[in-house]
Amino acid sequence: MSYKLVTLGGDGTGPEVMREGLRVLHAISAKLELAWDVDDIPCGGQYYLQHGDRDWPEGAEARCDAADLILLGAVGWPSPTGSGPVLMKDGKMAGFSPVLGNRTRLNLYANVRPVKLYEGVQHRIHGANKQVWQPGLVDMVMIRENTEGLYTPAGGKLSPGGRTEVAIDTRVITRRASEQVIRHAFELCRRRNKGAPKDGKLRVTAVVKDNVLHGCQLFAKIFFEIGAEYPEIEKDTAIVDAFTQWLINQPEYYDVVVTTNMFGDIVTDLASVLQGGMGMAVGANVGAKHGMFEPIHGSAPKHAGKDKVNPIAMVLAVKEGLEWLGQQRGDARLGRGAQAIEAAVVELLKAGAPLTYDLVGEAKAAKCSEVGQWLAAASVRLLG
Ligand code: IPM
Ligand code: MG
DSSP states (O other): OEEEEEEEEESTTHHHHHHHHHHHHHHHHHHHTOEEEEEEOOOSHHHHHHHSSOSSOTTHHHHHHTOSEEEEEEOOOBOSSSSSBOBOTTSOBTTHIIIIIHHHHTTOOEEEEEEEOOTTOOOOOOSSOTTOSOGGGOEEEEEEEOSSBTTSSOEEEEOGGGSOOEEEEOOBOOHHHHHHHHHHHHHHHHHHOOOOTTTOOOEEEEEEOTTTOHHHHHHHHHHHHHHTTOTTSEEEEEEHHHHHHHHHHOGGGOSEEEEOHHHHHHHHHHHHGGGTSGGGOEEEEEOSSOEEEEESSOOOGGGTTSSOSOOHHHHHHHHHHHHHHHHHHTOHHHHHHHHHHHHHHHHHHHHOOSOOHHHHOGGGOOOHHHHHHHHHHHHHHHTO
């Protein structure tokens, strides 16, 4: 029996990191006797420029719906004619379908982003004392609602006489989606059973703006309703603007963080500086039945085609995907594979080479593919 894997390499450096993620996956799969039926779907801004009317092929939705596991590289490509990304005729970013389309169509309601500073990695906050955060002090999971909020496609532009005068985005917060993602956060906190690095307490923090916004008041209310079912977990709320300071000042206070879509988009990029940058940051888009795993860095057009960028986030996305699928299907081989991949990453970061420019500077930089080859070999070795 084989698992159906859909790969969505996407734009720019997306397919380059995907290649390394798959290299690692196939290497351990041979040893674990795991078989994959891989369906690669081209997509993104570059696809749209070539095809003129779609950001992925007709029928791609059904192929994703049928997958056991989806891996995504990155989408988004600069417009050759204007500023910003290539947009489709309906005004959506070309690359919308594989990312935001899949998140909503497959009800991948939780976007789970681990923020962990591994030993040997320097955080990217500049200043005199670059080593101020020790690895053990940054180890939290951020969970972002992934289907609604300010991303709800309810809005538009008013353009009397052809000139746009007003643009409206409507932020929708529903009880249903809030309950799903908040419950996911409490369940994860319980399962992870790690607590915050500062005091070892199991803690879920809801990041809101409930002093101003109706939607955040509802989100906070539901947070405490559901939280009551988890008496062993401390309930904490933070107003998003203040939270951005505390995240950087005292990351050790956070264990699991849950928030709405747009706030989550912003604070997880911010949090990536605590873990060594976007080359280290992973996003798991999960729902009850489906899962799509991605590095959260973008397509980095200026680095595309140079075999240069850091594949570790993509490799860790493969790890997260295996862990999730293993739990879904009760297949212990997948969990073993995930553990071996993370152990390989930990070993590489401690060893300090081969690593890419973002971690060790241009002078000592290895290629993306060298890192992938090293990780593939180490993962197989660590499977024992
Ligand atoms: C992310 C990305 C996406 C988002 C973009 C590519 C639409 O920034 O996954 O965080 O805004 O969610
Ligand atoms: Mg983002």
